Amino acid sequence: MAFRDYFQEDMYYRQNSAEMKDLQLRKLRERLKIYSESSPLVNMLIENTGIKPEEVTMEQYNAAVPVITQRDAGGSSSGSDIVGNRAALSGVDEQDFVLLCSTSGTTGEPSPYFLTEEDLQVTAHGLARAMWMISGESEEELRSFRAVQAFALSMVGAGMPMVETLIRLGIPVIPVGAEGGTERIVYFTQKLRGNLLFSTPSLAEHMAEVEPQKVKDLGFKRIVCGAEPGAGVIEVKKKMEADYGCPVVDAMGLLWGMAWVSCDHPEYGGMHFLADDFHIIQLVDPETQENIPFEDGAVGQLVLVPLVGSLPPMRATPGDSVQVFTQPCKCGVPGWRMKVVGRTDDMLKVKGVVVFPAAIDGVIAAFVPQVTGEFRITLDAPPPKVEPPLKLKVEYGENVKEERLQELAGEIAEEMHNRLKVRPQITWVKPMSLERSTYKTRFIEKNYE
Ligand SMILES: [Zn+2]
Incomplete structure (x- = not known):
């Protein structure tokens, strides 16, 4: 063989x-x-x-x-x-x-x-x-x-x-x-x-x-x-x-x-x-x-x-x-x-705290099926330095009611603060609204280019 x-x-x-x-x-x-x-x-x-x-x-x-x-x-x-x-x-x-x-x-x-x-x-x-x-x-x-x-x-x-x-x-x-x-x-x-x-x-x-x-x-x-x-x-x-x-x-x-x-x-x-x-x-x-x-x-x-x-x-x-x-x-x-x-290259520094997109992915994934797992980090200026708050766009899950979203955002922000020492600002987007990649995930959305 x-x-x-x-x-x-x-x-x-x-x-x-x-x-x-x-x-x-x-x-x-x-x-x-x-x-x-x-x-x-x-x-x-x-x-x-x-x-x-x-x-x-x-x-x-x-x-x-x-x-x-x-x-x-x-x-x-x-x-x-x-x-x-x-x-x-x-x-x-x-x-x-x-x-x-x-x-x-x-x-x-x-x-x-x-x-x-x-x-x-x-x-x-x-x-x-x-x-x-x-x-x-x-x-x-x-x-x-x-x-x-x-x-x-x-x-x-x-x-x-x-x-x-x-x-x-x-x-x-x-x-x-x-x-x-x-x-x-x-x-x-x-x-x-x-x-x-x-x-x-x-x-x-x-x-x-x-x-x-x-x-x-x-x-x-x-x-x-x-x-x-x-x-x-x-x-x-x-x-x-x-x-x-x-x-x-x-x-x-x-x-x-x-x-x-x-x-x-x-x-x-x-x-x-x-x-x-x-x-x-x-x-x-x-x-x-x-x-x-x-x-x-x-x-x-x-x-x-x-x-x-x-x-x-x-x-x-x-x-x-x-x-x-x-x-x-x-x-x-x-x-x-x-x-x-x-x-x-992907390293972000929020008020001196180092955070990687993969770590944020881990926290978001823990909230599936309340979220789909898909998200973007929106940056207003080139990394690594990020002016707080760290902004996230997160897709909510198929069966989540709109009145629950505010509370859910609070729970995710709290968990992220506990685990990564960073409290993000979450903007909700509809399920399947973020583009899917067939090769590599792009977690970052640049607002400065
Ligand atoms: Zn082993």
Whole structure:
């Protein structure tokens, strides 16, 4: 079975161990050495820092190497020869890039990213570990999966590369894509007997809202959500599990073996990271870029140091603010876990109190069915600073009487104040009046553009 060609069981059970830390440092030194020889650009960067690849310590490396955005790490998309520049940065021949992809550009200009055969292989290693966790560590369960790929079926990581990787693992896949829309996803899942849904939480929620009975009857074994934080918000996760009648898995990463996936333990403890041997993960303060100790409960901006494939061994951030958990998970699988708190770009500051849209989503979702769960944060000026009160547009539920709305707004505001220390001003809007997204949820409505 192709799965066994990619699954490295020994690594799966060795995450976050002392042995793994040694392996990471060894790999980092090796790769700094290789890149200093193969990539003139990386060599220049290394020389500027004054570190010695063969003997650098983790502390020296962190002190010397600045954090850059993942966009810059991948080479700019505005240059004249994107492929050539990227090949030079990675120290490979440009024809070695066998899959040329790009981000969707929903949060700015699209950034290209290119994959070599080695990158695809390591992606398959990472997904194999994630699928092992998703199957509840059961080969029989794994063999029974038929995946419905309902992420945008395009150049984004969760699109074409995801389909290619599932095929490599021998997991049958129905590539219907988010573009197909709810009706086609439901139709093909039923006709072709798909039983494992890959989608954004906003699309899965939208499908359940439009076709509540049909989606329940589809009999999915699991819903695997990614590309946005929803499924890690406990209220959203519970609502989806009730809507679909099956466990909902929260996942992140994929390319270059970055595998974050939540386990089946009833107490949600964040997504397990299953690829310490492929990437060193760090936390930094988004403002000062100082390292934050990687301890249980720590919150900071996510930074990755790749140890595989065509990514230079630089410190790059995808821009997510996360919380990490290093105490053993109750499910028994070793390794640390992570919860996405929000995108650093999405951070709002109301009278100095930091609040992320995903956290507001959690509070709103707890009031379903009195509300539909759909809402917008309306901003009068560019974030992060918000002049109080924080303004929300919230859809009330189908069966809520108008005379109840004022009281309900008070209850939501009170709950938000208790949990997030922010008291919002709520404007009610009719059910289904806010636009639904088939790909990623946009929580923010800008009044200043
Ligand atoms: Zn667990």
